[in-house]
Amino acid sequence: MHKRIDLRAWALPVALLAAWWTVTAGGWVDTKLIVPPGSVLRVAAKTLVDPLFWQGVLFSVARDASGFALGAMGGVVLGGLLGASRRAERLIGPSFHALRQVSLFAWLPLLSTWFGYGETAKLVFIALSALYPVTLGTFEGVRSVSLQHAEVARVYRFTRTQRVFRLLLPAAGPQIATGLTLGLVSAWVATIGSEFLLANWGNGLGNIIIRGRSAFNVELIVVGMLAIGLVGGALSHLAGRIESRVLHVRAPH
Known part of the structure; x- marks a missing residue:
């Protein structure tokens, strides 16, 4: 059977688009500030055939993937350590939770002072943004491992490495x-x-908006x-599909 498409999700976007077209076509607003949908479509068609646009997409996605990979690896290691060791939680946990309360964007002045406005500062900033949720998910998952699982590991005399890779990480898989x-x-x-606030006129989707703002090109923005x-x-x-696949594999059949 084919899954029926729920069109109700399109109701609000279509209503907003209709309102946008109505107020601009009727001259109720300043069309230099609130531009008509037609002019946005014309700029979009021109932008989509520009190789620089797709280069910017690739740079942003690659930057995102690199920073996420760094933050995710650090988060799994740190979360696993905090979840598996009460001593580590007492020593590191308070500092981690205190730093987590600092707004992520409050780190930008310090990062730009340390690393400048280049790729390093951007990657560290992205990695920090991924570190916190991954750490918390891993911590909760490892901490939720049942005593029965731990007893099985003790009976089979698992080594420390086996406990991590055969017990803790598989059991904590859904939360991770x-x-x-x-x-x-x-x-x-x-x-x-990072592309907005650590702008150095490099490549990325954020730079498209920066160019539009500098030229007062609202359509490009x-x-x-x-x-x-x-x-x-x-x-x-994509992340949701991967998460669903992981949970499906982990679910008992």
């Missing part, structure tokens, strides 16, 4: 997958934020925003 999904979403937001939303939505959908 959720943390990775949240981390990927956070990493994309941080990717675009809107096209950039739509592109950011579509790419972010695609990444979020």
Whole structure:
């Protein structure tokens, strides 16, 4: 059977588009500030055939993937350590939770002072954004491992390495997958934020909006925003599919 498409999700976007077209076509707003949908489509068509646009997409996605990978690896290691060791939780946990309360964007002045405005600062910022949700997901997953599982590991005389890879990580898989999904979403937001706030006129989707703002090209700004939303939505959908697949594999049959 084919899955029926729920059209109700399109009701609000279509209503907003209709309202946008109505107020601009009726001359109710300043069309230099709130541009008509038709002019946005014309700029979008021109932008989509520009190789620099697709180069920017690739740079942003690659930047996002690199920073996310660093933050995710650090988050799994740190979360596993905090979840498996009460001593580590007492020593590191309070500092981690205190730093987690600092707004992510508050790190930008310090990162730009340390690393400048290049790729290193961007990657560290993206990695930090992914680190927190992945750490928390891994911590919760490892801490939720039942005493029965631990007893089985003790009976079979698992080594420390076997406990990690054959007990803790598989048992904590669903929570880790959720943390990775949240981390990927956070990493994309941080990717675009870094391109805005650590701008050095490099490549990336954020630079499209910067160019539009500098030229007062509102159409290009809107096209950039739509592109950011579509790419972010695609990444979020991909992460959700991967999470569902992991949970399906882990579920008892």
